[in-house]
Amino acid sequence: AQSVAQPEDQVNVAEGNPLTVKCTYSVSGNPYLFWYVQYPNRGLQFLLKYITGDNLVKGSYGFEAEFNKSQTSFHLKKPSALVSDSALYFCAVRDRYSSASKIIFGSGTRLSIRP
Amino acid sequence: GAVVSQHPSRVICKSGTSVKIECRSLDFQATTMFWYRQFPKQSLMLMATSNEGSKATYEQGVEKDKFLINHASLTLSTLTVTSAHPEDSSFYICSARDSGQPQHFGDGTRLSIL
Numbered sequence: 001a002q003s004v005a006q007p008e009d010q011v012n013v014a015e016g017n018p019l020t021v022k023c024t025y026s027v028s029g030n031p032y033l034f035w036y037v038q039y040p041n042r043g044l045q046f047l048l049k050y051i052t053g054d055n056l057v058k059g060s061y062g063f064e065a066e067f068n069k070s071q072t073s074f075h076l077k078k079p080s081a082l083v084s085d086s087a088l089y090f091c092a093v094r095d096r097y098s099s100a101s102k103i104i105f106g107s108g109t110r111l112s113i114r115p
Numbered sequence: 116g117a118v119v120s121q122h123p124s125r126v127i128c129k130s131g132t133s134v135k136i137e138c139r140s141l142d143f144q145a146t147t148m149f150w151y152r153q154f155p156k157q158s159l160m161l162m163a164t165s166n167e168g169s170k171a172t173y174e175q176g177v178e179k180d181k182f183l184i185n186h187a188s189l190t191l192s193t194l195t196v197t198s199a200h201p202e203d204s205s206f207y208i209c210s211a212r213d214s215g216q217p218q219h220f221g222d223g224t225r226l227s228i229l
Contacts, residue, residue, distance in 0.1 A: 034217060034218075036220070041124075041206075041222075041223065041225065042222050042223060043119070043121065043208045043209075043210075043220035043221045043222045043223045044159070044208070044210075044220040045220070046217050046218075046219060046220075049217055090158065090159070102149075102161060102164065103149075103218055105158045105159050106158065107157070107158045108157075108158050
C-alpha cells in the first residue's frame with residue numbers, strides 16, 4: 001500500500017536559519033512527489049513537484065526539495081527561514097503510471113518560525 | 116498559475132439544512148475533481164473523486180447519499196451536504212486537476228452546523 005510519512009508534527013526554527021521538513025514515502029515504482037503549504041483557513045498551495053531528472057527540485061517562495069531514491073525521502077528545505085513561512089506543510093505522492101490514481105498526503109508538519 | 120475558486124468560504128446553518136459548495140477551475144479544464152474533508156490539526160481525508168460527466172467515486176466509509184457530488188462540466192463541481200447535522204461540521208476542500216498536471220486546491224469551506 002502507498003503511504004507517506006512526515007515524522008515531525010512540528011518544526012521550530014529561528015528566522016534566518018535553514019529549515020528542513022522531513023518526508024519519506026512507501027510507494028511501488030517511481031511516484032510523483034509533491035509539497036503543498038496550507039495557511040490558516042485556506043486550501044493547499046502547490047510548492048513544488050518531482051517528476052524526473054535532477055534530484056534537487058526548486059519551487060515557490062525559495063523552497064526546494066531533494067529526492068533521494070535510496071532513502072525514499074523527499075525532504076523540504078529552505079536556506080533561510082522567514083516568519084511568513086510559518087504554516088502547515090504537506091508532503092504528497094501519486095502513482096505516475098495511472099492517470100486515475102489518487103494523491104496521498106502525509107499527516108502534515110506545522111512549521112513555526114520565530115523572529 | 117492555475118486557480119481553483121471555492122464558494123462559499125464559510126457557512127453556518129441549522130441542523131437539517133442542505134448545503135451546496137461550489138468548486139470552479141478558473142483558467143484550466145478540470146478533468147478530475149476531488150473533495151476532501153479536513154478535521155482540526157489533521158491531514159486531508161479524500162471523500163470522493165469525480166470525472167466530468169461521470170458518477171463520483173466515493174471513498175470507503177463516505178455516504179454517497181449524504182454527500183452528493185455533481186461534476187457537470189469541465190470547470191465546475193458541486194458538493195451538497197444533505198440534511199446536515201453537527202457532526203458534519205468540518206473544513207471541506209475541493210481540488211481540481213487536468214490530466215498529467217498537479218492538483219490545485221480551493222481555499223476551502225468551513226461548514227458549521229448548529
